[in-house]
Amino acid sequence: MTEFKPKIIGFLCNWCSYAGADLAGVSRYQYPPDIRIIRVMCSARIDPMIIFTLFKEGADGILVGGCHLGDCHYISGNYHTEKRAYVIEKLIEKTGMEPERFRLEWISASEGERFSKVVGEFTETIRGLGPSKVKEDPELETKIGAAVGTTLSFRIRALLGHEIQMAEGGNVYGEKVAEEELQKIVDQAVEVEFRRNHILEIASSKPSSAKELSQVVGIPPDEVVNHIATLRQKNLLGIDHIDGMTPFYVALLAGGD
Amino acid sequence: MEPEEQPPAASEEPTEEVPETPAQPEEKVPEAQPGTEEQPPETPTETEDQPPETPATLDSDEVRIGAFICHCGTNIGGFVDVPAVVEYAKTLPNVVYATDNLYSCAEDGLASIRDAIKEHKLNRVIVASCTPRTHAPLFQSVCEEAGLNKYLFEFANIREQCSWVHMKEKEEATQKAKDLVRSAISKAALLVPQEEMRVDVVPRSLVIGGGVAGLSAALSVARQGFDVHLVEKEAELGGFVRNLNSLSLAVKSAAETIKPLIDDAMSHENITVHLNSQVEQVNGFIGNFDTTIVTDGSSKEVKVGTIIVATGALEYIPEGFYGYGMYDNVVTLTEFEILAKNHKLPKIQNVAFIQCVGSKGQDKSYCSRICCGVSIKNALYIMENYADIVGEEGGGRVEVDVSVPEISSRRRRRRRITSAEGPGAPGGAPSGGPEITIFNRDVVTYGAEHEIYYNKAREKRIRFVRYSLENLPKVKLEGEKLAVSYFHQTLKTDRKLLADMVVLATPLVAPPDASELSKKLKVPLGQDGFFLEAHMKLRPIDFATDGIFVCGTARGPADITESVAQGLGCASRAAIPMARGFIQAEAILAQVDPTICTGCGTCVENCPYGAIRMTDEGTAEVLAAACKGCGCCGATCPEKAITMMNYTDEQLLAQGRSILEGVP
Numbered sequence: 001m002t003e004f005k006p007k008i009i010g011f012l013c014n015w016c017s018y019a020g021a022d023l024a025g026v027s028r029y030q031y032p033p034d035i036r037i038i039r040v041m042c043s044a045r046i047d048p049m050i051i052f053t054l055f056k057e058g059a060d061g062i063l064v065g066g067c068h069l070g071d072c073h074y075i076s077g078n079y080h081t082e083k084r085a086y087v088i089e090k091l092i093e094k095t096g097m098e099p100e101r102f103r104l105e106w107i108s109a110s111e112g113e114r115f116s117k118v119v120g121e122f123t124e125t126i127r128g129l130g131p132s133k134v135k136e137d138p139e140l141e142t143k144i145g146a147a148v149g150t151t152l153s154f155r156i157r158a159l160l161g162h163e164i165q166m167a168e169g170g171n172v173y174g175e176k177v178a179e180e181e182l183q184k185i186v187d188q189a190v191e192v193e194f195r196r197n198h199i200l201e202i203a204s205s206k207p208s209s210a211k212e213l214s215q216v217v218g219i220p221p222d223e224v225v226n227h228i229a230t231l232r233q234k235n236l237l238g239i240d241h242i243d244g245m246t247p248f249y250v251a252l253l254a255g256g257d
Numbered sequence: 258m259e260p261e262e263q264p265p266a267a268s269e270e271p272t273e274e275v276p277e278t279p280a281q282p283e284e285k286v287p288e289a290q291p292g293t294e295e296q297p298p299e300t301p302t303e304t305e306d307q308p309p310e311t312p313a314t315l316d317s318d319e320v321r322i323g324a325f326i327c328h329c330g331t332n333i334g335g336f337v338d339v340p341a342v343v344e345y346a347k348t349l350p351n352v353v354y355a356t357d358n359l360y361s362c363a364e365d366g367l368a369s370i371r372d373a374i375k376e377h378k379l380n381r382v383i384v385a386s387c388t389p390r391t392h393a394p395l396f397q398s399v400c401e402e403a404g405l406n407k408y409l410f411e412f413a414n415i416r417e418q419c420s421w422v423h424m425k426e427k428e429e430a431t432q433k434a435k436d437l438v439r440s441a442i443s444k445a446a447l448l449v450p451q452e453e454m455r456v457d458v459v460p461r462s463l464v465i466g467g468g469v470a471g472l473s474a475a476l477s478v479a480r481q482g483f484d485v486h487l488v489e490k491e492a493e494l495g496g497f498v499r500n501l502n503s504l505s506l507a508v509k510s511a512a513e514t515i516k517p518l519i520d521d522a523m524s525h526e527n528i529t530v531h532l533n534s535q536v537e538q539v540n541g542f543i544g545n546f547d548t549t550i551v552t553d554g555s556s557k558e559v560k561v562g563t564i565i566v567a568t569g570a571l572e573y574i575p576e577g578f579y580g581y582g583m584y585d586n587v588v589t590l591t592e593f594e595i596l597a598k599n600h601k602l603p604k605i606q607n608v609a610f611i612q613c614v615g616s617k618g619q620d621k622s623y624c625s626r627i628c629c630g631v632s633i634k635n636a637l638y639i640m641e642n643y644a645d646i647v648g649e650e651g652g653g654r655v656e657v658d659v660s661v662p663e664i665s666s667r668r669r670r671r672r673r674i675t676s677a678e679g680p681g682a683p684g685g686a687p688s689g690g691p692e693i694t695i696f697n698r699d700v701v702t703y704g705a706e707h708e709i710y711y712n713k714a715r716e717k718r719i720r721f722v723r724y725s726l727e728n729l730p731k732v733k734l735e736g737e738k739l740a741v742s743y744f745h746q747t748l749k750t751d752r753k754l755l756a757d758m759v760v761l762a763t764p765l766v767a768p769p770d771a772s773e774l775s776k777k778l779k780v781p782l783g784q785d786g787f788f789l790e791a792h793m794k795l796r797p798i799d800f801a802t803d804g805i806f807v808c809g810t811a812r813g814p815a816d817i818t819e820s821v822a823q824g825l826g827c828a829s830r831a832a833i834p835m836a837r838g839f840i841q842a843e844a845i846l847a848q849v850d851p852t853i854c855t856g857c858g859t860c861v862e863n864c865p866y867g868a869i870r871m872t873d874e875g876t877a878e879v880l881a882a883a884c885k886g887c888g889c890c891g892a893t894c895p896e897k898a899i900t901m902m903n904y905t906d907e908q909l910l911a912q913g914r915s916i917l918e919g920v921p
Binding site: 007009011014018019021022023024025026028029030031033036037038039040041042044045046047048049050053054057058059070073074075076077080084116152154157158160161162164165 | 388389390414416417418419421422423424425426429430432433436437440779781784801802845857859860862863865866885886887888889891892893894895896897901904906909910912913914916917
C-alpha cells in the first residue's frame with residue numbers, strides 16, 4: 001500500500017491568511033506539501049455549500065483561513081464566517097464525518113510561522129484520520145449530500161444572513177435576540193433541515209416509503225410523515241408509485257423553497 | 258529563520274521597469290487597448306467591441322489557455338521540476354500553449370507572454386510563479402497590452418506557497434506545482450471578461466470637525482482648488498486646543514498659535530464653515546456621497562466626493578481617582594491649562610502631577626502618549642511663571658472658569674469639602690521656589706520635541722517619582738494641604754508629600770458620539786472607541802472604505818504636530834480621486850440576478866459598505882463603485898441570486914474539484 005497523501009484544500013482570504021501563507025514562504029517556514037490553496041477575497045465568500053460539495057467529492061480535509069476577528073479587511077466579513085463555521089460544524093456532526101476534517105483558523109498577514117504550524121498540525125491530523133470515507137461509505141455520502149442540500153435551504157441561509165443583525169441590531173421591531181436563544185433557533189433549524197434533506201437525498205437515489213425513510217434517517221415515522229408533507233408542499237418530493245396502500249416517494253428537481 | 262525578501266535583484270529590477278516600458282508602437286497604435294486606465298475616455302471599454310484583429314478569440318466558444326511557468330531563477334526552478342510542470346500543463350484541457358520563463362516578470366518573460374497571446378490566439382493566460390498579491394497587476398497589464406481583458410488572467414502561486422516551503426521534497430513540490438497549475442487552469446477556463454466601471458468624483462470634500470486636524474485638512478483641500486464643507490458642532494472653530502494655555506516649544510499662547518488657521522479657514526473662498534452643526538446622514542460611496550448637515554435644526558443637503566473625519570477626542574474625567582471631585586485643588590491637566598490661561602491659578606508652591614490616571618491598565622488600557630509631555634510642559638510653565646502665580650492677589654482657591662461650559666458644569670458637581678475661606682491661602686508668597694513632583698509609571702516623552710522638555714525639566718530639578726499599578730499613590734486632605742502618600746520604589750519605604758495642588762494627567766478618550774458617526778459613515782471603531790484606520794502601518798489615515806479618511810485625535814491620542822500632519826495627509830489622500838476626476842472600480846463585484854432575487858434584503862443587511870440597495874421593483878441592486886467584492890452577500894443570499902464575479906461558485910468549485918481529481 002502506498003503512503004497516504006491527503007488531499008487538503010485551503011481557502012484563504014487574500015488580505016490576511018493568504019498573505020500569511022506568502023510570508024511563510026518568504027521566511028522559508030517548511031510545512032507538509034499536501035495542502036492546495038485557493039485564494040478568495042474574504043473568508044466570508046466561502047459558501048458552506050462549497051465546503052460540503054468538496055467533502056462529498058472526496059476532500060480529506062478543508063481549512064478555511066481568515067483575518068483575526070476585528071481585523072477583517074472587509075470590516076466584518078469574518079464574523080459571518082464564524083457563524084457559518086458553526087453551522088458547518090453542526091452539520092458535520094450530523095453526517096457522522098470526523099469533525100477534525102474541517103478547520104477554521106484566523107491567521108494574520110504577519111503570522112507566517114503560525115500558518116506553517118497550523119498547516120503542519122492540520123496535515124498531521126488528517127493523515128491520522130486516513131482517507132475520507134465518503135467514496136466507500138454510501139451512507140456517509142448520502143448524509144454529506146444532505147448537508148449540501150441543507151446549506152442551500154432558504155431557512156438556513158436566511159438565518160445565517162440575519163443572525164448577526166438579530167443579535168446586535170435587533171429584528172424589524174428593534175428587539176434584540178439573545179445569543180443563546182438565537183443559537184437554539186439555529187440548532188433546531190439545522191436539525192430539521194438536515195433531516196428533510198436527508199429524506200430528499202435518499203428519495204433521490206431510490207423511491208422510498210415513509211417506513212423505509214424512517215428507518216434510514218433514524219427518526220419516528222410520524223416525524224417523517226410531517227417532513228414529507230412539508231417537502232411535498234414545496235414541490236420537492238413527489239409520489240413515484242403506490243404499492244398496495246404504501247406510497248413511495250421520490251425527490252423532484254423542479255421544486256424549491 | 259529570519260524572514261528575508263526574495264527574489265534576487267535580477268527578477269525585481271525588470272519588474273519595476275515594465276510599467277514604463279512602452280509597447281512596440283506598431284502594436285499599440287491600431288488597437289483600442291480595452292480596459293487600460295491610460296485609454297482616452299471616448300474609447301469604449303467593452304471587450305466585446307474589440308477590433309477584429311485582436312488576438313483573443315472571445316467571440317468563439319473555444320477556450321485557448323496559455324500557461325507560463327516561471328523558474329524565478331532558482332527560487333522555483335531549484336526546488337520544482339519546472340520543465341515537467343510545463344509538459345504536464347500541455348496535457349491539460351484547453352491549454353494550447355505552455356512554456357517556461359527564467360523570470361516571467363522580466364522584460365523578456367513579459368514579451369514572451371505578449372507574443373504568445375498574439376501568436377497562439379490565447380484568450381486566457383495563467384502564470385505560475387510568485388504571489389498574485391504583488392505580481393498580478395503586472396501580468397494583467399501585459400495581457401491588456403496584448404489586447405486581452407485583464408480579468409482573463411489567473412495566477413498559480415508556486416513559489417511562496419510551494420517551492421519555498423517544500424525545499425527538501427522536490428518530487429512532492431513538483432506534484433503540488435502541477436496541481437496548483439491545474440487548479441488555476443480549471444478556473445481560467447471559466448473566466449469571463451469584466452468591464453471596470455468608471456465613476457465621476459464630485460470635486461468637493463466634507464470635513465467633520467473644526468479642530469487643528471480638521472482645519473489643516475480643510476485648508477489644504479481648499480488650497481488645492483476643491484470646495485470644502487467644514488462642519489463643527491461647537492459655536493467656534495479650534496477644537497480641543499481652545500482649552501489650552503501654552504503649547505510645547507511655541508512662544509505664542511495656544512490661542513494665538515492656532516488663530517491663523519481659524520482665520521484662514523473662515524475667510525477662504527472655497528471653504529463653507531458650518532458652526533453648531535452635525536452631519537446627520539451619509540449615503541453613497543467614494544466620489545458621490547450624499548450628506549445632510551444639520552445646523553440649529555435646519556438641514557442642508559451636500560453632495561461630496563470625499564469625507565475627512567476629524568472629530569477629535571475628549572479628556573478622560575477621573576471620577577473617583579485621587580480625590581478628584583472631592584478636593585478643589587485636584588484638577589485634570591486640561592483644567593489646569595484653563596486656569597492658567599485665564600490667570601486663575603491659585604498660589605501654589607508644591608504641585609504634584611500624577612500621570613496615567615485612568616489609563617494603561619486602569620479604566621482605559623492604552624497609553625495616551627501625549628500626557629507626559631503635557632505635564633512636563635505645565636510643570637515648566639509653573640517654574641517659569643512662578644512669580645506671576647504666587648504674586649497674584651487673592652489666590653489660594655481654584656476658581657471655576659465659567660467661560661468653558663463643559664468644564665464649569667463638571668466642576669459644579671463637586672462636593673466642596675474645603676470651607677468658604679479656602680484651603681488656607683498661604684498668605685503672601687511662599688518662601689523658596691516651586692516644588693514640583695511628577696508621579697509616573699514611566700515617562701513617555703517620545704521624539705525630539707518632548708525629549709527637550711524632559712531634559713529641561715530635569716535641569717530645573719523637577720522631581721520624577723515612579724509608581725506602579727500595584728502601588729498607586731493616595732491623595733487626601735491634611736489640614737490645608739493635599740497629602741500625597743506613595744511608595745518610594747528605590748528606598749522601598751512609604752513616603753508622603755504635601756502639595757497645594759494635584760494635577761491628574763488623564764488620557765484622551767474617544768467622544769461618546771463617535772460610534773454614532775461610525776455607523777453613519779459605515780467605518781469601524783477600534784476597541785478603545787477611536788476610529789480604526791485601514792492598516793496600522795501602511796494606511797494610517799485611510800479607512801477601509803474608499804473616499805473616507807481620518808486624522809487627528811479621532812484616530813487616537815496625538816499631539817498638535819501629528820494632528821496637523823495627519824490633516825495634511827488626509828487632504829492629500831482626498832485630493833487624489835478628486836484631482837483625477839474619476840475612479841475606476843475593480844470589477845470583482847457582486848451581481849444580482851433580478852429574475853431570481855425575491856427582495857428579502859439579506860444582502861443589504863450584510864453588506865459592510867452599504868453597496869447594495871433595493872430598487873423600486875423590489876429587487877436588490879449592487880452599486881458597483883461601492884462594492885469591494887468581498888463576497889459576503891453571495892455566500893449568504895438565501896436564493897443564491899448573487900454571483901461574485903471572478904470568484905463564482907463554479908470557479909471555486911472547479912478549482913476544488915481539479916485539486917481533488919489528482920493526476921488525470
